[in-house]
Amino acid sequence: MKPALQLRLGQQLKLTPQLRQAIRLLQLSQLELETELTMALESNPMLESTDERQEPEPPEASGEGDDRREQDSDRSDADAEVEAVAEPTLDMDTGWEDEFSPRSGSGSDDREPQEAAGSVTDSLHDHLMWQLNLTPMSDRDRAIGTALIDAIDDDGHLSEPLDAIRQALQPDIEADDDELEAVLHRIQRFDPIGVGARCLSECLGVQLSALDDDTDALPMAQRIAREHLEDLAKLGPEKLAKLMVADADEVAKAVELLRGLDPRPGAQVSAQTIEYVTPDAYVSRQDGVWRVHLAAGARPRLGINRLYEGLIGEASRDDANYLRGQLQEARWLIRSLETRADTVLRVATAIVRRQVGFLEHGPEAMRPLTLREIADELDLHESTISRVTTRKYLHTPRGTFEFKHFFSSSLSTEGGGSASSTAIQAMIKRLIDAENPAKPLSDSKLAATLKTDGITVARRTVAKYREAMNIPSSNERQRHG
Secondary structure: OOOOOOOOOOOOOOOOHHHHHHHHHHHOOHHHHHHHHHHHHHHOOOEEEOOOOOOOOOOOOOOOOHHHHHHHOOOOHHHOOEEEOEOOOOOOOOOOOOOOOEOOOOOOEOOOOOOEEEOOOOOHHHHHHHHHHOOOOOHHHHHHHHHHHHOEOOOOEEOOOHHHHHHHHOOOOOOOHHHHHHHHHHHOOOOOOOOOEOOHHHHHHHHHHOOOOOOOOHHHHHHHHHHOHHHHHHHHHHHHHHHHOOOHHHHHHHHHHHHOOOOOHHHHOOOOOOEEEOOOEEEEEEOOEEEEEEEHHHOOOEEEOHHHHHOOOOOOHHHHHHHHHHHHHHHHHHHHHHHHHHHHHHHHHHHHHHOHHHHHHOHHHOOOEOHHHHHHHHOOOHHHHHHHHOOOEEEEOOEEEEHHHHOEOEEEEOOOOEEEHHHHHHHHHHHHHOOEOOEOOOHHHHHHHHHHOOEOOOHHHHHHHHHHOOOOOHHHHOOOO
């Protein structure tokens, strides 16, 4: 065979330190990010704050008055314009290349941050149930998924055997192992990836399976996770390579890849106490167009300290090596912050584009929206969208809401369309607010009233939505004059 050179083009995802850092920063709330930056400034001499550089702030968000209604009375939700200050095309899940198409307006909002008091109590269970309810599946699979999520502990591990879960589903559902495994595999790919694993090997294996097939040393890392975790802990990488009769460098790369994974994925999501939240983005109406602006704190405010950078060439060998390492870490952090800001802006803009009806008409106009829709639009992974929408807040003319607020499952209407569960809850609340206190509406009556409006929901669904809004039953609401 005649030797020949071949040129092949391809994309691959390597779990580089930069990517790991970007993913970690993406999970932080705005207040946590502030703490992260403060610690970075104190520990890395190559970093300096650039807060003194002020940028123009966007106009105040317009209210809900006549001007807005006059401008858009004849504009449908589908035709409404939404503009971001920039439209980056960065895909965190496929690489670090990014292209910017600057638009008119500022890239940040330097107004004094408006803090809103909010209860941030999103436990791991709540976070997984939110994703389960947004995932298209049958009622049977959803019931199985609920039972599985109930058995997941705070570390993200499945704490009960499948036999016990199967028995807990009886007599309503007689599920076999194949059904339980199928639903469990879907849950294991929720955010954070790897939850619901029954052992460390499975947990790491699920996380590895989410990487691109071309990731460096991936097959070796999968083999170690599947067969040699105990050997790795006892022997270390070098002796493990001999045991496996494998290349030492490849084993070392695989071990490094494994060290970048999370053996306790559930710990990424923990219940938070009541705290003040700072908006990550603002949406306002300007000249008939909804514009999304990042909050001032969402944009990088760090730069390279040129004085210390200039000392590298004059320092001793050891000092120069230290400064070079700090310089590399500083550049990685700044780049990761840019990645975080661009991704938050893209997701916020996509949400606003889909939920113009809510901004203009209120909760009853909220459209059904799933993580998959935004992920497909932005060419990102669903788990990335889940990270961005958790503990990130959007300031709107109607109040400050967590990004997750704009996502809800859909219910079919008699006209062949769909309505979001959020919109239906708003309808139920409106009906209850207008009821006669002496003769409050029962759940059955509420369901019948909604049906006359083309919304067919079961009485038990109405009860579930009512309870979710902390509204008492009709008997408890009844008041006699």
